[in-house]
Amino acid sequence: MGVAVRVIPCLDVDAGRVVKGVNFVDLRDAGDPVEMARVYDSEGADELTFLDVTASSGGRATMLDVVRRTAEQVFIPLTVGGGVRTTEDVDTLLRAGADKVGINTAAIQRPELLHEASRRFGAQCIVLSVDARKVADGGVPTPSGWEVTTHGGRRGTGIDAVEWAARGQELGVGEILLNSMDADGTRAGFDLEMIEAVRAVVDVPVIASGGAGAVAHFPPAIGAGADAVLAASVFHFGQLRIKDVKDGLRAAHVEVR
Amino acid sequence: MLDYGSGNLRSAERALERVGADVTVTADPHAALEADGLVVPGVGAFAACMAGLAGVDGPRIIDQRLAGGRPVLGICVGMQVLFELGVEWGERTQGCGQWPGTVEQIKADVLPHMGWNTVRAPAGSTLFAGLDADTRFYFVHSFGVRRWELAESDVLKPPLVTWAHHGEDFVAAVENGALAATQFHPEKSGDAGATVLRNWLRDVVG
Numbered sequence: 001m002g003v004a005v006r007v008i009p010c011l012d013v014d015a016g017r018v019v020k021g022v023n024f025v026d027l028r029d030a031g032d033p034v035e036m037a038r039v040y041d042s043e044g045a046d047e048l049t050f051l052d053v054t055a056s057s058g059g060r061a062t063m064l065d066v067v068r069r070t071a072e073q074v075f076i077p078l079t080v081g082g083g084v085r086t087t088e089d090v091d092t093l094l095r096a097g098a099d100k101v102g103i104n105t106a107a108i109q110r111p112e113l114l115h116e117a118s119r120r121f122g123a124q125c126i127v128l129s130v131d132a133r134k135v136a137d138g139g140v141p142t143p144s145g146w147e148v149t150t151h152g153g154r155r156g157t158g159i160d161a162v163e164w165a166a167r168g169q170e171l172g173v174g175e176i177l178l179n180s181m182d183a184d185g186t187r188a189g190f191d192l193e194m195i196e197a198v199r200a201v202v203d204v205p206v207i208a209s210g211g212a213g214a215v216a217h218f219p220p221a222i223g224a225g226a227d228a229v230l231a232a233s234v235f236h237f238g239q240l241r242i243k244d245v246k247d248g249l250r251a252a253h254v255e256v257r
Numbered sequence: 258m259l260d261y262g263s264g265n266l267r268s269a270e271r272a273l274e275r276v277g278a279d280v281t282v283t284a285d286p287h288a289a290l291e292a293d294g295l296v297v298p299g300v301g302a303f304a305a306c307m308a309g310l311a312g313v314d315g316p317r318i319i320d321q322r323l324a325g326g327r328p329v330l331g332i333c334v335g336m337q338v339l340f341e342l343g344v345e346w347g348e349r350t351q352g353c354g355q356w357p358g359t360v361e362q363i364k365a366d367v368l369p370h371m372g373w374n375t376v377r378a379p380a381g382s383t384l385f386a387g388l389d390a391d392t393r394f395y396f397v398h399s400f401g402v403r404r405w406e407l408a409e410s411d412v413l414k415p416p417l418v419t420w421a422h423h424g425e426d427f428v429a430a431v432e433n434g435a436l437a438a439t440q441f442h443p444e445k446s447g448d449a450g451a452t453v454l455r456n457w458l459r460d461v462v463g
Contacts, residue, residue: 003423004393037264046373057458077395077445097267099445100399123303124369124397174369174397205371209277227367257373257393 004257006046006205006228007218007245008079009235011036014053016062020234034069040235041074043242046257049102049177052082064096073096081129081177090117094125102177104129105150108157108164111171112207118172123204126175128168132161132194133181133220144197153181161194166201176202177230180210187213187234190221199225215244219252258296259318261309264460269332270300272444276455284313291463294461297320299334303343303360303400304350306334316353325327328435333398336431336438340402355436356416357406360430362399362401365424369399376421376429376441383454384439385419392449394429394441401427401440 080103141159180191208226373393378385416433443450
């Protein structure tokens with residue numbers, strides 16, 4: 001037996017509230033991230049990810065409180081991403097109780113941030129979050145054909161997504177969260193080709209994200225080389241339960257907890 | 258719980274409280290010496306943790322506690338620094354030296370070893386009492402103790418060493434009289450981790 005593949009639900013949080021709708025029964029407040037974190041924990045989630053989509057600074061303070069309360073009540077690892085700009089931001093989140101911090105846009109603007117954060121806090125808590133898509137027709141071609149995007153996939157950067165993941169590892173990140181902006185929201189399955197391409201160039205764990213719509217979509221992502229799978233809406237809307245995904249993985253001879 | 262500037266201690270504090278401990282997070286040597294049990298957490302680099310620990314006189318506190326038979330529990334890098342030597346990226350750092358052995362990079366295809374893994378606990382283990390062999394614990398580390406180097410005595414009862422496997426075998430936990438340690442994070446290992454902490458507390462209370 002070896003390390004189990006991780007199934008990770010992601011919660012989008014805006015000013016301390018879960019953004020997307022949910023229809024869990026027996027839940028007092030489905031909009032409370034802490035409450036949702038407890039539900040996912042009890043359902044067998046291996047980790048949790050909060051994506052802070054808050055714009056205002058006041059909302060950020062609220063997010064810290066959410067992280068604090070979650071860390072006090074939920075005893076599985078918690079990753080927090082969204083709007084992390086500086087090593088001080090990383091420090092603040094870790095002190096609030098996050099185990100790992102996801103960095104995205106700020107690293108594109110200043111890659112050294114990854115190195116600085118990794119040196120200061122350890123590689124194990126720095127996650128490079130890569131929002132990638134196929135280069136659009138008329139866009140500047142990249143060697144791999146995928147490019148890194150910002151602003152939720154709306155803005156291309158011209159940076160090769162596969163090279164960026166490798167660079168992230170060189171700069172000291174301990175994990176890559178690979179989110180396919182092409183597959184995101186389609187519920188048509190993960191972008192297996194992209195997972196394979198990134199797996200081929202990095203030795204750190206890869207979390208596959210974007211496109212999950214059915215239990216059958218998860219085993220191929222592991223086959224493509226992912227160490228963990230992340231999904232948001234299919235779990236929020238109760239279309240899939242953590243247990244279903246794990247049963248599906250187990251049936252495909254993938255080790256799960 | 259010894260506070261020497263090594264990251265977030267809140268989860269570990271709450272996880273211990275959850276299983277009935279009265280926890281004080283402190284850097285005060287007197288409080289750390291007097292406590293019924295002392296938890297030494299640790300995340301990040303071996304050298305940074307060792308420096309932080311030295312900054313609060315941690316190695317001496319641990320020595321004095323153990324000399325008096327007072328329980329100490331090291332977690333993750335808090336376990337690693339109990340060994341003699343840490344080697345990370347070519348940098349060699351002296352550890353507390355409670356046990357001989359070297360903390361070095363694990364040989365595996367994917368590092369860090371991140372996620373839930375099983376362990377092989379020896380018969381008679383206190384920490385893993387009541388847990389099934391397929392119970393999983395949360396690990397996150399790239400370095401570990403790949404060889405247990407304490408020579409066996411013909412007379413003395415040897416420490417209990419628990420192993421895990423990722424690419425190769427490495428030490429997942431040690432139980433050695435008043436000194437115990439885990440490479441995994443019991444405070445992040447859900448109910449299984451709570452059982453380990455409860456078992457340790459039970460041992461502390463005697």
